[in-house]
Amino acid sequence: MRKILIYVAMIFLVIMVVYGLFFSFDKKQTEQKVAILPKISSIKKKVSDHLKNFPNVYSTDWNLQLVNSEHEVSDQEINLEVIQGNFQLDARIIEKTEKLLEAAKKAGIPLQILSAYRTISYQEQLVKKDIYQNIAKGMTEEEAKQQTYRLLSKPGHSEHHLGLAIDVVDQDYYQQHGAQLLPEIVSTSKGALWLKENAADFGFILRYLQGKEEITKINYEAWHYRYVGEEVAKYLMLNSLTLEEFHKKLEQLGRQ
Numbered sequence: 001m002r003k004i005l006i007y008v009a010m011i012f013l014v015i016m017v018v019y020g021l022f023f024s025f026d027k028k029q030t031e032q033k034v035a036i037l038p039k040i041s042s043i044k045k046k047v048s049d050h051l052k053n054f055p056n057v058y059s060t061d062w063n064l065q066l067v068n069s070e071h072e073v074s075d076q077e078i079n080l081e082v083i084q085g086n087f088q089l090d091a092r093i094i095e096k097t098e099k100l101l102e103a104a105k106k107a108g109i110p111l112q113i114l115s116a117y118r119t120i121s122y123q124e125q126l127v128k129k130d131i132y133q134n135i136a137k138g139m140t141e142e143e144a145k146q147q148t149y150r151l152l153s154k155p156g157h158s159e160h161h162l163g164l165a166i167d168v169v170d171q172d173y174y175q176q177h178g179a180q181l182l183p184e185i186v187s188t189s190k191g192a193l194w195l196k197e198n199a200a201d202f203g204f205i206l207r208y209l210q211g212k213e214e215i216t217k218i219n220y221e222a223w224h225y226r227y228v229g230e231e232v233a234k235y236l237m238l239n240s241l242t243l244e245e246f247h248k249k250l251e252q253l254g255r256q
């Protein structure tokens with residue numbers, strides 16, 4: 001009888017131990033699940049927010065035209081208007097650009113436009129001059145061309161032909177360096193830093209991003225801003241996307 005009691009007690013003990021182990025293991029898993037759950041839901045929320053905030057636009061919209069090494073500017077008439085004395089831009093973005101210049105001035109960082117609308121023949125002159133300068137520095141013609149096209153688009157392939165892009169620096173920079181664009185110095189200038197933070201509020205994007213040179217085929221240019229409209233500019237800025245990548249997304253969504 002005592003033996004039976006001992007057996008029963010042992011069996012009971014074994015059951016308790018096994019149950020205890022199982023229970024604590026299960027509890028751990030539950031805790032892990034609880035810890036993972038908010039992460040998954042926050043990621044889901046992030047993704048859905050991005051989709052929800054995806055701008056309701058089409059790749060054919062006038063302000064989203066893609067012009068780069070692969071896409072030539074289409075033959076179109078542009079209604080140009082003057083800005084900052086001797087520059088011209090598409091009349092539809094004059095007001096926004098003026099507001100951008102005003103806001104920078106209010107922030108104590110007055111800006112200077114260095115280039116805006118360019119004709120194809122003017123781009124030809126710029127490219128030729130730059131190639132000659134590179135040859136004069138000792139480069140072969142091929143090397144000179146390669147170097148030039150990392151910073152200047154081929155004639156017909158520049159956003160400046162659209163009248164929707166500006167090269168812009170702060171006036172302090174302009175007083176020290178003139179119209180010469182020195183990449184390292186511009187990128188750390190206060191004008192460039194202010195623009196990076198604020199240009200999207202006026203519909204402009206930093207067009208040639210650092211680290212995305214393989215996509216844009218143009219070196220990082222802290223001075224080149226392109227008008228795409230406020231909604232798209234903010235979306236691109238928040239998601240660190242180039243206009244090329246945005247056009248791909250539009251294509252995937254059938255927004256052509």
Ligand SMILES: [Zn+2]
Pocket residue numbers: 115160165166167223224225
């Ligand atoms: Zn430019």
